[in-house]
Amino acid sequence: MRRWRRRALPVIFIGPLILFVLSFLILPAGQLLLSAFRDESGNFTLTYLEGLADSSAAFENSILLSGASALLGTVVGGITAYLVCGRENSARSFVRAFSAVAANFAGVPLAFAFVATVGSLGMITLWFKQAGLDIYRLGFSLYGLPGLVLVYAYFQIPLMLIVITPAVEGLRKEWREAAEGLGATPLQYWRMVGLPILMPSLASAFVLLFGNAFSAYATPYALTSGALSLVPIEISNVLSGNVMLAPQAGAALALGMIVVMGLVMLFHQLASRRLKRWTGR
Amino acid sequence: MKFGRKIFLGLVGLYFAIPLVATGVFSLWQGSNRYGFDGYTALFNQDELWTSLALSFELAVETVLASLVILVPAIFWMHLRLPRLKAVFDVISALPFVIPPIVLVAGMSALYTGPEWLVSTPHYLVIPYVVMTLPYTYRTLDVGLGALDIRTLSEAAQSLGAGWGTLVFRVVLPNLTTALVGAALLTVAIAMGEFTFANILLFKTFAVFIAFIGQSYPTEAAALTLLSFLITWAAMMGVLLGGRERAEIGGTR
Numbered sequence: 001m002r003r004w005r006r007r008a009l010p011v012i013f014i015g016p017l018i019l020f021v022l023s024f025l026i027l028p029a030g031q032l033l034l035s036a037f038r039d040e041s042g043n044f045t046l047t048y049l050e051g052l053a054d055s056s057a058a059f060e061n062s063i064l065l066s067g068a069s070a071l072l073g074t075v076v077g078g079i080t081a082y083l084v085c086g087r088e089n090s091a092r093s094f095v096r097a098f099s100a101v102a103a104n105f106a107g108v109p110l111a112f113a114f115v116a117t118v119g120s121l122g123m124i125t126l127w128f129k130q131a132g133l134d135i136y137r138l139g140f141s142l143y144g145l146p147g148l149v150l151v152y153a154y155f156q157i158p159l160m161l162i163v164i165t166p167a168v169e170g171l172r173k174e175w176r177e178a179a180e181g182l183g184a185t186p187l188q189y190w191r192m193v194g195l196p197i198l199m200p201s202l203a204s205a206f207v208l209l210f211g212n213a214f215s216a217y218a219t220p221y222a223l224t225s226g227a228l229s230l231v232p233i234e235i236s237n238v239l240s241g242n243v244m245l246a247p248q249a250g251a252a253l254a255l256g257m258i259v260v261m262g263l264v265m266l267f268h269q270l271a272s273r274r275l276k277r278w279t280g281r
Numbered sequence: 282m283k284f285g286r287k288i289f290l291g292l293v294g295l296y297f298a299i300p301l302v303a304t305g306v307f308s309l310w311q312g313s314n315r316y317g318f319d320g321y322t323a324l325f326n327q328d329e330l331w332t333s334l335a336l337s338f339e340l341a342v343e344t345v346l347a348s349l350v351i352l353v354p355a356i357f358w359m360h361l362r363l364p365r366l367k368a369v370f371d372v373i374s375a376l377p378f379v380i381p382p383i384v385l386v387a388g389m390s391a392l393y394t395g396p397e398w399l400v401s402t403p404h405y406l407v408i409p410y411v412v413m414t415l416p417y418t419y420r421t422l423d424v425g426l427g428a429l430d431i432r433t434l435s436e437a438a439q440s441l442g443a444g445w446g447t448l449v450f451r452v453v454l455p456n457l458t459t460a461l462v463g464a465a466l467l468t469v470a471i472a473m474g475e476f477t478f479a480n481i482l483l484f485k486t487f488a489v490f491i492a493f494i495g496q497s498y499p500t501e502a503a504a505l506t507l508l509s510f511l512i513t514w515a516a517m518m519g520v521l522l523g524g525r526e527r528a529e530i531g532g533t534r
Contacts (some may be wrong), residue, residue, distance in 0.1 A: 009358075009445075010352070010358060010362070010363070011356065013355055013358035014354070014355045014359070014363075014366070015353040016350070016354070016355070017351050017352060017354075017355040017373075018355075020351055020411070021373050021376070021412075021415075023411055024389070024408050024409070024411075024412055025376055025377065025380060025385070027388075027392055028380075028385060028388025028389045028391070028392045028393075029380045029384070029388055030388075031383075031388050031391050031392040032384065032387060032388045032391070035391065035422065035509070042480075076293060079289065080289075080293055083286050083289065083290055084290075096466075097514070098514075100466040100467065100468065100469075100470050101470070101510065101513045101514050102297060103467070103470050105474070105510060105513075106474055106477055107474050107475075107476045107488055107490075107496060108386055108491045108492040109474070109491055109505070109506040109509050112304065112491075112495055112502050112503060112506045113300040113301065113303070113304045113503075113506050114300055116300070116303045116304045116306075116503055116506075117299060117300045117303035117304070118309035122303060123302075123303035123306055123307065124299065124303065125483055127315055153296070153302070154296075154297070155295075157293070158439030162463065162466075162467060163417075163420065166421075166424045166425075166428075166463075167424075204420075205377070208378070208416065208417075208420075211378035211381070211416075214377070214381065215382055215383065215384075216474070217382065217383050217477045218476035218477060218480075218488065218492075222492060222495070232381065232383040232461075232477075235382055235383050235384065235387065236477075236481065238512070239383075239386070239387055239481055240481065247391075250387060251387065254383070254384040254388075257381060257383075257384055258379055258380060258384060261378055261379040261380075261381065262379050265375050265378065265379055269371075269372075269375075276490050
């Protein structure tokens with residue numbers, strides 16, 4: 001009886017997760033891998049992978065957009081989390097609730113909100129125009145990369161807040177007091193104590209945000225109507241039959257996306273392992 | 282320093298407030314200089330608004346339940362008995378990033394064409410939603426459980442004669458309220474606004490309905506955008522208040 005339980009318990013506790021991940025994450029990805037390397041009659045081919053060279057602009061745009069918005073989100077969200085965490089309870093729970101709502105505010109509604117604000121006929125755009133400043137003539141466009149970064153920040157910053165707050169709250173007052181007692185300036189405290197402690201969390205949060213932006217589909221789709229070339233949009237164009245491409249070309253694009261994200265993740269794993277060893281945790 | 286702090290928070294606040302205000306103004310616009318509630322009346326008379334909203338909420342709740350049932354026991358066991366497994370779980374929890382929604386939907390629709398009773402109902406969406414929210418839920422729960430001294434807690438509970446059920450439901454879960462609420466908040470937020478899977482698998486959830494409205498009725502779309510924000514806000518406040526109340530009870534003991 002005891003022995004049986006010792007064997008069965010891990011299966012009961014961990015089994016469902018493993019089974020779920022295997023059937024709904026790993027197998028579907030494997031299916032894509034197979035179809036990207038097979039032609040119509042099922043033979044091995046590299047044609048579709050070579051075709052990826054034609055969509056290098058999509059990858060460039062996607063990486064640029066994700067990197068910029070993730071950096072913005074990490075910096076602004078991180079600072080905000082720190083500034084808010086010292087405040088009274090009501091301010092904190094307001095920020096927390098707002099973060100959860102704003103992180104949900106991605107996608108189509110977010111696109112509409114920004115069109116109403118800084119779109120070509122948006123409120124702010126018209127105000128500036130009345131003041132004699134045409135921001136669209138000055139080179140700003142909501143429908144290009146800088147505009148998308150501005151929009152993405154609306155869900156990147158709240159997500160950063162949600163993710164980083166536990167780590168920021170874990171920064172003990174005593175550490176700061178100890179540093180100050182030894183004569184450290186605020187800058188020194190952050191450079192030598194605060195940031196190194198937070199670094200693994202910050203790095204993992206950055207990756208979280210990067211992935212979040214890289215796979216965003218509804219927001220850029222609603223904003224640019226597919227005019228700006230991004231990887232997820234190209235894939236959906238293939239899936240819904242908007243372009244004259246074989247399904248295997250879509251699988252190859254998807255594979256490219258997996259490779260980019262895989263590299264980022266690997267990089268992050270190595271970096272945070274080194275940091276952990278360095279900080280001795 | 283204190284002044285700079287206020288300016289920074291003020292600017293961040295403005296960035297988040299302005300689009301909402303602009304959307305509000307836009308939703309009341311009725312051409313030239315007239316403003317009123319026509320957009321809202323037209324919107325509320327659409328039956329599809331209510332059905333899609335109800336569907337999305339149902340899916341969000343199911344996603345929360347499903348991911349907690351799958352994840353809490355596994356992460357709990359890892360912290361208690363198999364710390365070595367953390368490396369594996371970290372990789373697993375990162376996988377949904379490596380395989381984003383648009384990629385997963387392609388893979389899933391290629392692999393699973395049946396059974397009919399599962400694939401043809403909107404509840405099928407709960408599966409990809411759990412996958413999608415897995416990294417966030419895992420991180421939140423992992424941090425929460427890591428902060429507890431789970432071994433001491435469970436040894437104490439078990440030496441007092443608690444079984445596994447008592448240990449999980451009366452010791453671990455009550456100590457985990459903050460993490461559970463955080464995980465639930467994230468999951469609801471993501472599931473309610475999810476567009477990619479629903480759109481490509483052709484289910485009319487709330488986000489898909491908003492996109493549909495936005496193509497032809499800009500005022501209604503602005504009204505709907507604002508409304509979706511307010512509804513989620515209300516739901517979030519409810520969850521948050523509930524969570525804090527329980528945390529306070531735990532704190533006074």
